Amino acid sequence: MAAPTPSKTPKVSSSASGLLREQLLFVGWVDGDPIPPNLPEKLAALKQEAIADLETELADNPAPAVRKQLDALLKSKFVKITDLPPMQQLAAREFVEASIEAIKTSQISRKKNAALDAQIPAVIQGEEREKIKAIAMRGDHESSGDTSDSVFIDDRKSADDTPATSVFCPCCSWDVAKPFDVDITTRDKEAFVVSLLGSQRFERAFPIFNSKASIVFRTINADEIQMLREELMYRASTSAIVSDAAYVAAWLEGRLVMSVKEITINGTPQMVLQDITTWAKANPQSSTAVQEVTPITRYTAYFFSKVTQEPLRNLLAAKHKLFDRIVETMLLKVDDPNFYSGIEPRA
Secondary structure (H helix, E strand, C coil), X not given: CCCCCCCCCCXXXXXXXXXHHHHHHHCCCCCCCCCXXXXXXXXXXXXXXXXXXXXXXXXXXXXXXXXXXXXHHHHCCCCCHHHCCHHHHHHHHHHHHHHHHHHHHHHHHHHHHHHHHHHCCCCCCHHHHHHHHHHHHHCCHHHHCCCCCCCCCCCCCCCCCCCCCCCECCCCCCECCCCCCCCCCXXXXXXXXHHHHCCCCCEEEEEECCCCEEEEEECCCHHHHHHHHHHHHHHHHCCCCCCHHHHHHHHHHHHHHHHEEEEEECCEEEEECCCHHHHHHHCCCCCCCCCCCCCHHHHHHHHHHHCCCHHHHHHXXXXXXXXXXXXXXXXXXXXXXXXXXXXXXCC
């Protein structure tokens, strides 16, 4: 009996020219990378999203730059990434990067699968064959319980072995090949359920210096996220933001400054930060100043007047990433009965 013929890897184009190549290069694609097969559909969806965002912004802020960008999108026959607002440009970049990673991972998996097919005796077929392949693909020979000579070549420590491909979480940029360094307690789960069902902020304290001090973060509400989007769209329209990197940096900074609630030492608050809405009401803009779109710029200055040391700023940023990972994990687990077992929602 002949061994089954391994399935062929679908052909994915890696050659781009003209406008397509120009647009792909703009979002980090390089020659030789595969081209996402569903790129046109994704760009069309991003175009509609951008049009809706710009129309909403135009209703509140009839700026000529916004009208010009909206008109260009409405008239364009083909979707150009470079014509999209920064938010959609970032989404396009993330989509292309994720698609390239997925295609490359699939190609590596198919090559390994073909190699395994060639090593398994042809007499082994059906479900048994698939089980053997699954065990080998996991690199877990011991779990088979067979201590005899293996039909596989253990090349996991080979000098020319293909390096493992990193896959990053689209929400928090965590390398999923590494252990997920989050410690979610029952108290965290209870507080998260209460915050989600009660439309409250979720708060989490992170002890530092052997629990002598702690940093408390809070989730951002929908109004604050919308405020941040409006602020960054305004900065982009006035050329205060001129690159994707600057946009992402401003987005992360805005979320950080609005998330830090307080820093305590031995249980006593040493630095307390009001949420931006409360702070803005207590600190209205001067009537002589240039009219602002949102109070985020002034609030950020207020935040950094409290956090003056660069090491402390770096520490806050690092802990905020961990806070984000905890929130994202609990959100992704809302349908997992084991994760939330024993947690009773309460008002």
